[in-house]
Amino acid sequence: MNVPLLDLKAQYATIREEIQQVTQEIFESQYFILGPHVDELEAQVADYCIAKYSVGVSSGSDALLICLMAADAGSGDTIITTPYTFFATAGSIARVGARPLFVDIEPDTYNISPDKIEQLISSLDAAARSKLKAIIPVHLYGQCAEMAPIMEIAEKYGLLVIEDAAQGIGAEYRGQRAGTFGDFGCFSFFPSKNLGAFGDGGIVTTNSDEWNQKLRILRVHGSQPKYYHHLIGGNFRLDALQAAIVAVKLKYLDGWTRARQKNAAVYRTLFADAGLEQIQLPVEKQSRHIYNQFIIKVPEKRDALRQHLQDAGIGIEVYYPVPLHLQQCFAYLAHAKGDFPFSEEAAQHTLALPIYPELTAEQQAYVVEKIKAFYA
Ligand SMILES: *Cc1c(COP(=O)(O)O)cnc(C)c1O
Secondary structure (H helix, E strand, O other), X not given: OOEOOOOHHHHHHHHHHHHHHHHXXXXXXXXXXXXHXXXXXXXXXXXXXXXXXXXXXOOHHHHHHHHHHHOOOOOOOEEEEOOOXXXXXXXXXXXXXXXXXXXXXXXXXXXEOHHHHHHHHHHOOHHHHHHEEEEEOEOHHHOOOOHHHHHHHHHHHOOEEEEEOOOOOOOEXXXXXXXXXXXXXXXXXXXXXXXXXXXXXXXXXXXXXXXXXXXXXXXXXXXOOOOOEOXXXXXXXXXXXXXXXXXXXXXXXXXXXXXXXXHHHHHHHHHHHOOOOOOEOOOOOOOEOOOOXXXXXXXXXXXXXXXXXXXXXXXXXXXXXXXXHHOHHHHHHOOOOOOOHHHHHHHHHEEEEOOOOOXXXXXXXXXXXXXXXXXX
């Protein structure tokens, strides 16, 4: 049996006509950059996330970058984030010339630990504390970070909060949607995300009039009015084609999320029936986990298991094999193995299983059967 990690062709088959109609319209109009389709998507995403504004941008990575630029983050600033995330989270900090200050994760949810953020800040002297600019929590795998204590810490020390919600569109913390707690919420429309475009794209949510305006100016090279620049921005524009495609898909997102949640429940039953208690399944702590990934943590032989499943035709992935504090490009931060033990443990022992909406119960049974066979 073949079980891919993600089957975007199956999803496309269900929306082909609608997508073709809207893309055809845009081809005929020859209006490709920003414009009415982007405006419409921005209104819809703001609505969906229950945020005041949203600003379409060129990717999830650029969403992070433009927020850091809006915040005037640069050399001399430090920004707190997690070492266990996709590279862009910390990469964007380094790109504006600021310094990432890593804080370890919680071992059950893989999200940044608020207690450890507080410990870190408490341990800094006054000079180091005055350099702190922001916190970037990541809603990893589709589950919100512990936003209440994170916001409390941010308020206490006067820090901005930029949520990396690239994996978390529609996720909720105590009933509130991801991307609406901090100053900014950053989302990605990379094709493999829960709400994916047919190329690169992203969006930033904010509840602030000023941030909204500044993001819109930075998105077009800091131009306001056209060809007058009092800020240096970049080309962070979203395409009309991507916006229109994402708008079609947004209507189906809640249905797809329910299917992912159902698949997660099916896995839980299958693992319990198989007696695989030694494997840690995702720990749901927040009110709406959207399962961008279904992550298992195994006690031993992760890489051999990965090979075994791949040989059986099952698409699996490791998110992420090397935590960011041990990446070569961050050697200048002078970290060593052992600095963030829970991130290192997760990097060594976790595996993502297929969880996409169109996955069948039969395919899931096959996946769990192969895992059981491996440990037998
Ligand atoms: C995907 C992702 C990004 C980057 O998004 P792109 O659209 O690929 O640039 C940033 N952060 C996290 C946590 C992601 O998963």
